[in-house]
Amino acid sequence: MANDVWALAEISNGKLAGISLQLASKAADLANQLGGSSAAVAMGTNTQAAAQELGDCGVKTVYASEGTVYDEYLVQPHVETLAALIQQHQPSLVLFGATNYGRDVAARLAARLGLGIEYNVGEVTLDGGNVVMTITAFGGSQSVKATFKGEGTRLLGARQNAFPTVRVGGSASVENVPAPAAPKQGAKLSGPFGAEGATAAGHLGKAPDGHDIWLPAVTTAKLEEAQIIVSGGRGVGGPAGFEQIEALATALGASMGASRAAVDAGWIPYERQVGQTGKTVKPTVYIACGISGAVQHKAGMGTSGLIIAINKDKEAPIFGFCDLGVVADLNVVVPQLTALVKQRRG
Amino acid sequence: MLMMSIGQFDVKPAKAGFVAKCSEALRRGLSRPPSSSATHPTLSTNHNLEENPVKIVVCMKETPSTTVEKSFGPDMRIERRKEDAVINPFDEYTIEEGLRQQEKHAGSEVIALCMGPATATDNIRRALAMGADRGVLVTDPALAGSDAIGTARVLAAALKQIGFDLALFGSAAADAYGGVVPSAVAEFLGMPLLSFAGKLDIDGSTARIERQAEVGYQVAEASMPALVSVVKSINEPRYPSMKGIMQAKKKPIDTLTLANLGLDADTVGAAGAREEALSAEKVTAQRKGEIYMGNEGAADRIVAFLVEQKVL
Numbered sequence: 052m053a054n055d056v057w058a059l060a061e062i063s064n065g066k067l068a069g070i071s072l073q074l075a076s077k078a079a080d081l082a083n084q085l086g087g088s089s090a091a092v093a094m095g096t097n098t099q100a101a102a103q104e105l106g107d108c109g110v111k112t113v114y115a116s117e118g119t120v121y122d123e124y125l126v127q128p129h130v131e132t133l134a135a136l137i138q139q140h141q142p143s144l145v146l147f148g149a150t151n152y153g154r155d156v157a158a159r160l161a162a163r164l165g166l167g168i169e170y171n172v173g174e175v176t177l178d179g180g181n182v183v184m185t186i187t188a189f190g191g192s193q194s195v196k197a198t199f200k201g202e203g204t205r206l207l208g209a210r211q212n213a214f215p216t217v218r219v220g221g222s223a224s225v226e227n228v229p230a231p232a233a234p235k236q237g238a239k240l241s242g243p244f245g246a247e248g249a250t251a252a253g254h255l256g257k258a259p260d261g262h263d264i265w266l267p268a269v270t271t272a273k274l275e276e277a278q279i280i281v282s283g284g285r286g287v288g289g290p291a292g293f294e295q296i297e298a299l300a301t302a303l304g305a306s307m308g309a310s311r312a313a314v315d316a317g318w319i320p321y322e323r324q325v326g327q328t329g330k331t332v333k334p335t336v337y338i339a340c341g342i343s344g345a346v347q348h349k350a351g352m353g354t355s356g357l358i359i360a361i362n363k364d365k366e367a368p369i370f371g372f373c374d375l376g377v378v379a380d381l382n383v384v385v386p387q388l389t390a391l392v393k394q395r396r397g
Numbered sequence: 398m399l400m401m402s403i404g405q406f407d408v409k410p411a412k413a414g415f416v417a418k419c420s421e422a423l424r425r426g427l428s429r430p431p432s433s434s435a436t437h438p439t440l441s442t443n444h445n446l447e448e449n450p451v452k453i454v455v456c457m458k459e460t461p462s463t464t465v466e467k468s469f470g471p472d473m474r475i476e477r478r479k480e481d482a483v484i485n486p487f488d489e490y491t492i493e494e495g496l497r498q499q500e501k502h503a504g505s506e507v508i509a510l511c512m513g514p515a516t517a518t519d520n521i522r523r524a525l526a527m528g529a530d531r532g533v534l535v536t537d538p539a540l541a542g543s544d545a546i547g548t549a550r551v552l553a554a555a556l557k558q559i560g561f562d563l564a565l566f567g568s569a570a571a572d573a574y575g576g577v578v579p580s581a582v583a584e585f586l587g588m589p590l591l592s593f594a595g596k597l598d599i600d601g602s603t604a605r606i607e608r609q610a611e612v613g614y615q616v617a618e619a620s621m622p623a624l625v626s627v628v629k630s631i632n633e634p635r636y637p638s639m640k641g642i643m644q645a646k647k648k649p650i651d652t653l654t655l656a657n658l659g660l661d662a663d664t665v666g667a668a669g670a671r672e673e674a675l676s677a678e679k680v681t682a683q684r685k686g687e688i689y690m691g692n693e694g695a696a697d698r699i700v701a702f703l704v705e706q707k708v709l
Contacts, residue, residue: 125589126590158546158549158584159581162546168546188677195674198672242614242615244614336706371685372684378691384699387695388699
């Protein structure tokens with residue numbers, strides 16, 4: 052209906068991504084403000100459990116479509132289901148995550164149904180009935196306010212952590228939707244592979260092509276929810292250099308992140324990437340080690356509570372947006388810091 | 398050339414006629430066939446990996462160099478100066494991957510496709526200097542202000558006309574970082590997209606990728622013709638050689654207009670956009686914190702700072 056707001060949940064191999072709850076929370080909030088109803092769409096396996104979580108965040112309805120076809124093919128089955136639901140119910144706004152999954156689904160929907168689409172949205176306000184979005188562009192160097200024009204459902208792609216997860220203790224009514232048949236010309240999916248290295252202790256492992264890669268401990272994962280993050284960049288020097296970064300993170304009870312330079316060099320898996328094309332994080336403290344601080348990195352961590360930077364290069368841009376900048380060799384400072392933190396924490 | 402991001406336009410059923418169901422006609426292309434197309438085997442032919450020429454279109458966009466100051470005109474479009482326009486850094490990996498596949502599959506053709514202003518030929522020429530065989534520029538005054546979906550509509554129409562086995566894209570462009578164009582093009586063409594490829598293999602008539610995942614990777618595969626978007630870890634782009642630059646001067650660049658593609662001006666450009674920018678401002682660094690110089694005592698200073706801030 053005209054004032055309804057939906058959230059596109061993201062489920063992969065039965066696991067609900069955290070951003071789904073942020074989207075559901077915001078959908079419930081915006082629908083309230085607009086005087087409409089809220090819903091979430093959950094496609095994949097284990098959707099009934101997902102529906103409970105989404106309902107907990109305040110959406111009134113969950114359209115649940117259970118089927119393995121969603122895990123077996125890239126996004127085309129999702130688009131079939133979602134396009135039919137949108138045509139049937141005509142929501143005003145559908146929130147999706149500006150993730151790989153969200154972008155691939157929403158782009159096809161926009162192309163198929165002729166919908167307005169915006170992405171990399173960091174804030175949403177309602178100006179009367181108008182949706183006004185704040186978007187970062189040019190790697191975070193420009194902030195743009197934009198709105199939609201024309202009729203029909205609008206697709207709004209939110210950055211990770213743009214909206215908080217708000218658990219209101221609600222429960223959604225679940226409407227089951229049948230899953231479509233496999234696409235005739237689809238992209239068939241299998242995996243994940245190469246995830247065996249994600250164990251309790253971080254260690255040096257081998258990437259599929261044989262090069263060395265630091266496989267971080269699972270205990271330092273969950274960047275989006277972390278209160279403290281220690282990140283490493285090109286200055287770390289190589290995959291083995293992440294051992295000391297992870298040691299500091301572990302001492303602080305922190306998560307470990309990385310810059311794109313380190314991920315692109317193949318030193319550490321993509322899941323750890325902070326920045327414009329990685330994760331957006333908002334910890335209380337962000338410690339950047341050997342990260343020069345390109346605007347693209349800043350776009351992913353610029354709203355952190357406190358930023359501490361350690362870098363040899365006193366001209367590094369990161370010294371322009373930190374609360375404490377240390378111009379020093381991280382190979383000296385990081386191990387000392389780890390030892391001091393361990394001492395204090397006994 | 399293009400507006401920031403922003404939008405989409407109505408797909409009216411009557412105008413969606415070009416949405417291709419992938420067909421032999423599509424694969425072969427409708428326009429000026431390249432010289433190699435006569436020998437180009439159809440996909441139904443059972444050909445071996447090593448003797449498997451593929452027709453590859455690499456899609457590229459001009460973006461303002463990431464180091465220049467950005468400014469917006471009164472129409473809220475980024476002011477794009479010719480001298481600041483570079484190949485979108487993500488697309489250099491796209492071009493490189495096309496060339497590497499050509500090296501693996503003898504007889505393959507690599508075509509660089511770009512939508513942009515007439516001056517974009519300079520950057521297409523750079524792709525040709527890297528080694529692409531020929532270029533196609535889609536340019537038309539009515540394209541100014543296109544949003545991502547409008548851009549995708551134009552690229553889909555051009556790809557349909559050129560014909561291809563494999564169309565390669567960067568996973569985003571270094572302006573709006575939308576990353577939605579490849580998937581929208583795939584939808585307009587009714588084809589699969591193998592997205593976020595960190596590795597690409599062509600095996601007979603199948604394209605197979607290792608897809609960047611949260612942890613590890615997934616494997617995705619599709620029958621060709623298909624679309625692939627690549628991430629930067631897939632390769633290391635080459636620099637054009639002097640010889641390449643000289644050869645590029647003689648390579649053909651065809652120009653296509655909206656009329657050539659059979660598209661209506663009101664479905665693309667600013668007219669077709671479904672979003673509008675209201676204002677823009679430069680994001681400035683707001684933090685000028687304390688700077689501590691030197692290794693000596695640095696760790697102590699950080700601990701003291703964390704204690705002051707009640708983190709430790």
